[in-house]
Amino acid sequence: MINFSHTDATAATTLDDSVSAARRVYLSLRQRIVDMSMLPGVRIVERDLAEELGISRTPVHEAVQRLAEEGLVEVIPRSGTFVARIPLDGLDEAMMVRNALEAAIIEKAAARATPAGIDQLRAILAQQARAIAASDFRAFHRSDEMFHATLAELSGYPGVWPIILQAKTQVDRYRQLTLPLQGRMDGVLDEHKAVIDALAVGDAARAVQAMREHLDHVLPVLEMTRQLRPEFFTAPRPQGR
Structure with a gap:
């Protein structure tokens, strides 16, 4: 002893x-x-x-x-x-990891989501709408995180969300720069609604497609954002021959 x-x-x-x-x-x-x-x-x-x-x-x-x-x-x-500056070369890789994991989550959620779970997602959507009305970008981002975390809960695999969080850290920093862009938050809201509508009828293929389209919109404005605030980003590595 x-x-x-x-x-x-x-x-x-x-x-x-x-x-x-x-x-x-x-x-x-x-x-x-x-x-x-x-x-x-x-x-x-x-x-x-x-x-x-x-x-x-x-x-x-x-x-x-x-x-x-x-x-x-x-x-x-x-x-x-x-x-640290945001590493340009790491963003695509992070999104590849996130896309794969969230597609798996949404497929499981389509099979397991209950009416109560769908109501929970719609309530989060209402929070996002209020954040848009108040031009509260950080509140919008918090509810966005809650939306995706709730999908992981509904899928039956809540432990996947912390893995996604870690993978997308640098992407989240970049997204803080894009949310104030005209129409960006409204677009996210519409994309989330498409995911919920597919889940509500149990259409896994449609829900996965809606999620992929949503995540595909995260990086397209990267070059414009980098040109606006080049001091926030690392330079991309030169491509090998």
Whole structure:
């Protein structure tokens, strides 16, 4: 049997607090980077963040290192730490993963969705409509995430959604730039409605097609967006011969 002294218990509590603080900082910074509250290229000063949050630098440093591993933060020797730019070359790959997983989800959902589940999706659609009316882009994005997460729940495979979330992190940053474009949110709303209508009658093929058409509209305005804000993106890799 292991006996812990008071000193050991205090040290363990301190360690737990540090881990908990690092996770809180990580989640907060990650959200700010993904929703573009912290823009690509912005310098991150760990000392300033620690002072802002009223904590030591250790959990801030741990959070920043974790974000760097995810490609959301870039540490440049002798220059500093910065919010990473959006990698153009990774967006198509991320969407390929998302398309495959969401097509599988929607096919299962078509077979399993109940009237109550369809009502739940329509309620989310109503939230999105209200967000459009208020020009609230972040509320629209949150309800968009809820729509797709609910589809995963209805499919019987809710664990697939966290995998999709991780895969599409950089795409979500890009989407924050496209939602304000004229008509973009209205288009998403119509696309979601087409998915729901197909699910409501149990037409799996039509539902999958509606989802594919919806996801195919995520990246088409990429070049225009990149030209508007080139400083937010990495340059594409040159194509090999």
